[in-house]
Amino acid sequence: MARALGQVDERKGEAILDAARDVFAEKGPAATMEEIARRAGVSKQTLYNRFGSKLEIGRALAARRSEAVTAPLRTAGDPETVLTALATALLEKILCGDAGSSMRGLALMSPEAPDIGRVIYDSGPGESLRRLSAWLAEQDRRGLMRVPDPDHAAEMFSGMVLGHGHLRLVLGAAPPQVADIPARARETARRFLRAFAPD
Structure with missing residues (x-):
């Protein structure tokens, strides 16, 4: 072919x-x-x-990861379905695969090459937060959620999902034990939605 x-x-x-x-x-x-x-x-x-350059590679790696993690935000599901899928993607990135070694590698590089750290954050986690913030603002406009500060809410959701997962991985500590990722993701999404329920 x-x-x-x-x-x-x-x-x-x-x-x-x-x-x-x-x-x-x-x-x-x-x-x-x-x-x-x-x-x-x-x-x-x-x-x-x-x-x-390595800077351009770092930017592309971070952007690829952000695209994969935030894919649920580009679907047409209801808020609970979308947030559950997003939480699942975030948990799987932290708990499965090579996230720990990648994050430790970045942490090692950042002091000697701070531009790489900034670019990777902006193209990866920072971009993911911006996409989630935009999605939350849209849910607010549609009356499906009440989100007066979408940027703050996006960080809150990420924190609820990941807890200390990132910190544990960077430090080489045991990752959090989550027996049932879909159940944890669903519970997090439901609790978050209760906090931002429309009036």
Whole structure:
């Protein structure tokens, strides 16, 4: 079957981001573009054509993660369904996979490369909060929720879902034990909605 235009480039881009995530987690500030290219199986020229620096790679990694986590906000479900799906995505990112090593790698890099930390926060968690804030403002406009300060409410929801999960991962402590992620996500969404129920 013939490949669609751009399909090869997209696969290479994803391979680069996957490799960069792993190298950053392992090496922190010592990660090099050359090692990322080698791990991704691409030439240095291909890497630099796609991403001119580690800063650009960090931005792309964070944006990819934000897109995945906030996907429920782009659905047409009722507020409880959407918030439950968002809470589930956040919990799964923290409790499953490589979140701990990625976050520790970023924490190691930030003091030596503060621009990377700022860019990754703004493109990832910061963007996720902005999207949730915009979604909450829309629910307020539609009368489905009463949210006078959507930015504050977005941070509150994130805190309710994650608790100290991020801090534990950065410090290498045991992640929180959640026996039933969907049940925890649903309970969090319901409690949040009670706090912001329309008048």
